[in-house]
Structure formats: C-alpha cells, structure tokens
Amino acid sequence: MNLVKVAKSRLQIMSEKDWDVLLADVSKFCSKYELDVLDMEDEFVARKKGRRRAEKMKYLHYYRVELFCSVIDLQAQELNQRFDEVNTDLVLCMSCFDPRDLFSAFDLEKLLRLARYYPSEFSEVALSELKSQLENFIFDVRIDEKFSQISGISGLAQKMVSTRKHEVFPMVYSLVKLSLILPVATASVERAFSVMKIIKTSLRNSMGDQLLNDCLVPYIEKDVFVKVTNETIMQRFQKMNNRRQMLLCDCI
Incomplete structure (x- = not known):
C-alpha cells in the first residue's frame, strides 16, 4: 500500500512538473532523427473537423492537457478505483x-x-x-x-x-x-459471474465445466481475443492432430 501511495504521488508530480522534461526529450529525439518539431504556439485543428467547427486551441494545450494530463488522470483514476478507502x-x-x-x-x-x-x-x-x-x-x-x-x-x-x-x-x-x-472478490470477478448468465443459456445448460470455462474466457477477455484472427485459429486447430478431412473453410 505504501507503493500505491508512492505511485499516486508520482503521478501527481508528473502531471504538474514533468511536462517540460517530456517535451525536451521529444525535441531531442526529433532533432536526432531529423524530424520536424511542432511549434507549440501554433493553432491546432482536429483532423476530422473543419476549422470553423473545431475548438480553437494551441498545440501546447492539446498535447499537454488533452493527451499528457488525460493519460495520467486515467491511471490515477484506475488506482483510486482499485484501491479506494x-x-x-x-x-x-x-x-x-x-x-x-x-x-x-x-x-x-x-x-x-x-x-x-x-x-x-x-x-x-x-x-x-x-x-x-x-x-x-x-x-x-x-x-x-x-x-x-x-x-x-x-x-x-x-x-x-x-x-x-x-x-x-x-x-x-x-x-x-x-x-x-x-x-479475487473484486468487481472483475463479479462481472465474470454475470457473464455466465449470457454464456450458459438454456441450450447450453448441460455443458461441462471445462467447456463452459473455454466459452467464458474468450468472452471475458474479448479485448485480447479480438486480435486473434480466424486464420490463426484454423491453423492452430489443424496442427493439433492429423485429421481425416480438412476444415470446411479450407475446402471452400
């Protein structure tokens, strides 16, 4: 818990004092690899919005407030949610x-x-x-x-x-x-139990524990499994054992 307090304090210090350090490091990186360095005082316009409809702000405000501080605030908020009083x-x-x-x-x-x-x-x-x-x-x-x-x-x-x-x-x-x-008695575990109501329907009521677990994991960890392509799954399945016939998708 002391380390959690240290992390919260460090995030607060980063938000208040580390912007100039980060900007200096980025400028050095751009100079080293001959990349254009933005003028932080120039006007920033969002790519998907017209100049008339876009909120006027400078690059300094966009990168420091909208990106840098927002990411730090998200991390601090996550810590506060997981380690409340x-x-x-x-x-x-x-x-x-x-x-x-x-x-x-x-x-x-x-x-x-x-x-x-x-x-x-x-x-x-x-x-x-x-x-x-x-x-x-x-x-x-x-x-x-x-x-x-x-x-x-x-x-x-x-x-x-x-x-x-x-x-x-x-x-x-x-x-x-x-x-x-x-x-393990956390909100994430409670959400996993709520997912069971979605996965274990009346049609799947007779499935065993292992099959139920195999169905729950991809649903709960959908952010990870969405990156796995169907081609990867088919190749993995095909390499598991020698089968009498190819997968239907391969035949088509």
Whole structure:
C-alpha cells in the first residue's frame, strides 16, 4: 500500500512538473532523427473537423492537457478505483496475518476491524471470542518452530491445517480463509459471474465445466481475443492432430 501511495504521488508530480522534461526529450529525439518539431504556439485543428467547427486551441494545450494530463488522470483514476478507502483498509488489515519475522506485522485491532467487514460471519458475540482466539493464536505460533519458516498467508493456512490448529482456533482460521479469497472478490470477478448468465443459456445448460470455462474466457477477455484472427485459429486447430478431412473453410 505504501507503493500505491508512492505511485499516486508520482503521478501527481508528473502531471504538474514533468511536462517540460517530456517535451525536451521529444525535441531531442526529433532533432536526432531529423524530424520536424511542432511549434507549440501554433493553432491546432482536429483532423476530422473543419476549422470553423473545431475548438480553437494551441498545440501546447492539446498535447499537454488533452493527451499528457488525460493519460495520467486515467491511471490515477484506475488506482483510486482499485484501491479506494475500503479496499485499502482491507488489504492493510489482511497483511497483519503475514507470518514473516515471527508475525511482526500482527495487529489485533486491525484484524478485529477486518472481521467487522463480515458481519454475517462474525457477530458482536463472536468478535469477543475471536479476540481471545487471536491473542492465544499469536502467542502459540510465535513459540512453535513449525511456523518459523512459512511464507505468505496461504502458507499459514496450510500449516494450520497440517498442525490441526484450524481446529483449535476455528474462528482465526475462518478469518484467514476470508483473507485468502479477498484478492479475487473484486468487481472483475463479479462481472465474470454475470457473464455466465449470457454464456450458459438454456441450450447450453448441460455443458461441462471445462467447456463452459473455454466459452467464458474468450468472452471475458474479448479485448485480447479480438486480435486473434480466424486464420490463426484454423491453423492452430489443424496442427493439433492429423485429421481425416480438412476444415470446411479450407475446402471452400
């Protein structure tokens, strides 16, 4: 999360101060390869609009405001959407389960705050019990050598199961599992589930999981698959195995 803050700060600095640096680099590049350098004070006119209907602006305004700052704003907006206040707090709280350096990042209050984001899993009464389990849990794992070499929250969950501590601290284990599924519980995953309603129609209701997955991936990643031509697909299919007959498209 510190790196996210650094990225946001750097984008803000780029927007305010780095335009002159970029313009100087572009001018050097143009001079080196004998390319024409635009006069930033000349009037800019959009290609698809007539001079009368086009908004009057200078090249400096177009390239700095319409392009340079707009791209930076889009990147900053993407960061803000993915790491808003709630998501940031969730990630910070989740990181308290990091087992490195004898659970040096452990913070009882943050983990209880994480549990409060799941009221259906942890009621007010359950939170009191969770607090007691967390206090006992951290004391236990810090003196247990089996937990000294693990890395990551997934490794913590696996070690809890192998040592049967998930039975001793069931509420702690539930919170660990919720932390593990948090990275995939995003808007993109929710959109993937909504796509299933489009792909898995009544006519395709009997398809298996593998075929359903194969249909979902191209639909969800349409921006990538639109670049794959039909010719490439046919060649790939043709090279998979020796077939008795050529593809119908090849025959036509």
